[in-house]
Amino acid sequence: MTTVLRHHWLVRVTHWVAVVAITIMVGSGLRIFNAYPEFARRGQTFCCYPFAGKPIPNWLTFGGWLGGARHWHFAMMWLLVVDGLVYLTFLYLHGEWRDLVPRQGDLRDSIAMVRFYLFIRKHHPHQGKHNALQKLAYFAMPWVGVLLVLTGLAIWKPVELGWLTGLFGGYVWARYWHFVAMSLLVILAVGHIFMVFTVDPYAIVSMITGRYNERFAPEARDARPFYHLLPQEEKSTDA
Amino acid sequence: MRRRDFLSTSALALLAGCDRVLSFAERENEYVERGLFRHTARDVASGRFVTPDAKYPSYFISNTVPMWDATKNGPWSLEVSGIVAKPLTLSLDQLTRLPSTTLRLNHYCVEGWNAIASWTGVRLSVLAGLVQPDPMAQYVDFQSFDDGYHESWDLASAMHPQTLVAYGMDGHWLGAPHGGPARVFSPVKLGYKNTKYLTKIVFMPQRNGGYWSDQGYEWYGGT
Numbered sequence: 001m002t003t004v005l006r007h008h009w010l011v012r013v014t015h016w017v018a019v020v021a022i023t024i025m026v027g028s029g030l031r032i033f034n035a036y037p038e039f040a041r042r043g044q045t046f047c048c049y050p051f052a053g054k055p056i057p058n059w060l061t062f063g064g065w066l067g068g069a070r071h072w073h074f075a076m077m078w079l080l081v082v083d084g085l086v087y088l089t090f091l092y093l094h095g096e097w098r099d100l101v102p103r104q105g106d107l108r109d110s111i112a113m114v115r116f117y118l119f120i121r122k123h124h125p126h127q128g129k130h131n132a133l134q135k136l137a138y139f140a141m142p143w144v145g146v147l148l149v150l151t152g153l154a155i156w157k158p159v160e161l162g163w164l165t166g167l168f169g170g171y172v173w174a175r176y177w178h179f180v181a182m183s184l185l186v187i188l189a190v191g192h193i194f195m196v197f198t199v200d201p202y203a204i205v206s207m208i209t210g211r212y213n214e215r216f217a218p219e220a221r222d223a224r225p226f227y228h229l230l231p232q233e234e235k236s237t238d239a
Numbered sequence: 240m241r242r243r244d245f246l247s248t249s250a251l252a253l254l255a256g257c258d259r260v261l262s263f264a265e266r267e268n269e270y271v272e273r274g275l276f277r278h279t280a281r282d283v284a285s286g287r288f289v290t291p292d293a294k295y296p297s298y299f300i301s302n303t304v305p306m307w308d309a310t311k312n313g314p315w316s317l318e319v320s321g322i323v324a325k326p327l328t329l330s331l332d333q334l335t336r337l338p339s340t341t342l343r344l345n346h347y348c349v350e351g352w353n354a355i356a357s358w359t360g361v362r363l364s365v366l367a368g369l370v371q372p373d374p375m376a377q378y379v380d381f382q383s384f385d386d387g388y389h390e391s392w393d394l395a396s397a398m399h400p401q402t403l404v405a406y407g408m409d410g411h412w413l414g415a416p417h418g419g420p421a422r423v424f425s426p427v428k429l430g431y432k433n434t435k436y437l438t439k440i441v442f443m444p445q446r447n448g449g450y451w452s453d454q455g456y457e458w459y460g461g462t
Contacts, residue, residue: 035350042354043290066349067455074457075264158347159282159427159462160275170285171345171353 006129006212008094014087015207021080022189024072027062029182031069034061039176046172049179077152084145099129100139106132117224124219131218134195137188144185151178198225269459276461278399282426284343289409290354295346297416298430300450304415305385305436312384315420317404321380321442324371331420335406337361337369342401347462348430349451358424359407364398366440376442381423381434390432390449394442396461399427404437429460 007015038052046052063069091097109132115121125131130138154165154174168174196203199218206212214220221228299305307315317334320326329337341359348354363379372394379397382389396402402425406413413419418435425433431451452458 032351036348036352041288041290042296042352043294044288065455067457070349070457071261071265071455074268075261078264078267157272157275157462158345158353160272160277160280162280162283166283171347175351 003211003213005210006206007210008090008096009210010090011087011096012207012210014083014090017083018080018087021076021083022185024062024076025080026182026186027060028069028072028076029178030056031061031063032066032073033179034058035066039172039179041172046176048176074156077149080145081149084142088142100135102135102139106135110136119224122222124222127219137192141185141188144181144188147181148178148185151175151181154178195225198229199223201229265457268457272459272461273393273395276395276427278395282345282401282462284345284355289343289356292409292414295354295356295417296348296352299385299435300388301386305383306415307384307420307436315438317421317437318439319366319370320439322373322376322444323442324373325369327366327370331406334361334404334421338365340403341407342403344401344424344426346424346430346433347426349456349460357409358403358405359410360403360405360421360424362400363402363404363423363440364400366404367398367442370442372442373444375444378443378446380439380441380443380447381437382439382441383434383436384438385436388434388436388450389447390434390452391443391446391458392428392432393446393459396425396427399425401426404440427462429462431456432460 034055037055038046039049040046040052061069063072091100109125109127112121112125113131113133116124150164151168151174153161154168155171155178158165158171158174165171165174168177200216200223202212202216215231221230221232223229297304309315315331317329317331318327319329338361339359340362341357343355343357346354346356377394378391379394380389380391402423404421405424406419406421408414408417413422418437421437422435423433423437432449446458448458452460
């Protein structure tokens with residue numbers, strides 16, 4: 001079985017920078033949100049947020065107070081945007097976008113993955129660098145990022161970039177979409193972290209050293225969440 | 240160095256490092272924000288809604304709603320001064336006789352809420368035209384009788400056509416909760432930059448901070 005170089009150093013660096021930047025952005029964003037934990041314009045009602053008036057638990061927030069959280073948010077946004085652009089530029093120039101952009105057959109493969117995780121299908125479907133569900137998640141992330149940047153600009157500069165704020169339905173809605181996009185990103189990230197720990201913890205090492213032993217690949221182990229975490233006996237029929 | 244000292248020193252160094260990074264970012268952001276700023280960019284409060292008075296938050300720093308005490312201080316007046324050719328002191332009557340503007344505008348609070356009111360007042364650019372500031376005057380300080388509250392602005396934001404010295408709100412005289420007799424109102428700055436209970440407008444060659452800016456909120460606070 002072979003050890004391969006799985007992640008270019010640039011991918012590894014941008015990944016961990018994003019971990020730090022996104023954590024701080026989400027934490028400080030939630031602290032900012034807590035200063036007014038609802039969406040309605042003063043004197044109006046808002047249709048679509050059931051938890052109005054309930055602040056986010058403090059331990060999930062970052063920055064200490066509103067002003068501090070704003071400073072962190074407005075500093076980290078540059079790091080995250082630059083990090084994202086470097087990553088996407090690399091992906092484009094290196095052709096690695098081919099590992100992420102959906103193609104025909106991905107829907108079928110996604111269904112096969114779901115069936116495998118639900119024990120309906122016995123063996124792990126054949127995959128490339130990522131399985132079809134991973135591809136979908138990693139492909140979605142940059143788009144959610146773009147939405148976050150645009151809605152963020154719209155609520156940072158509702159007058160200077162009023163056209164952008166208007167595009168999202170005005171200040172109240174732009175703030176809402178910013179929150180929704182953040183929630184999407186958190187859901188994707190939490191799902192990603194859960195799957196890494198319960199299906200492919202070896203991926204953590206490869207995101208640090210870049211190297212990955214294919215004997216440990218989920219496909220080789222028929223790994224589902226919490227199942228077959230250890231490498232399987234080499235099959236004699238392996239060919 | 241003992242282990243505990245080493246740890247606390249490192250923690251302090253780290254905090255100081257963060258502080259420097261954050262203030263560097265604030266300076267750079269102000270540069271970007273000033274670059275984005277346009278007098279042609281206007282706030283648009285679509286529809287006809289205005290926030291009912293009771294739902295419009297009213298903040299001040301004194302313990303009670305600041306009220307101008309005419310028996311102690313004489314009639315309220317507004318001083319427009321600093322490095323200007325013709326300093327000016329206006330009574331409320333004189334202020335209301337200047338060319339006025341009524342605009343329905345969004346109020347953007349740093350906390351994340353917004354509200355809409357219709358403001359009547361004099362454009363700050365009109366007052367500037369009367370006092371003729373020196374070209375050196377790149378900043379404007381707005382001072383109040385609310386326990387020393389003030390906030391200084393960059394000149395460009397002060398001269399924005401939607402920046403008013405407002406004495407009317409939603410068709411009535413500006414009440415004490417919202418900053419009467421007169422206040423600064425502009426959608427191009429966050430609420431905390433809009434000095435209420437206004438007494439003095441000073442054109443200055445340099446900025447001099449402000450009540451909330453000095454406590455760590457961004458000095459620029461632009462929208």
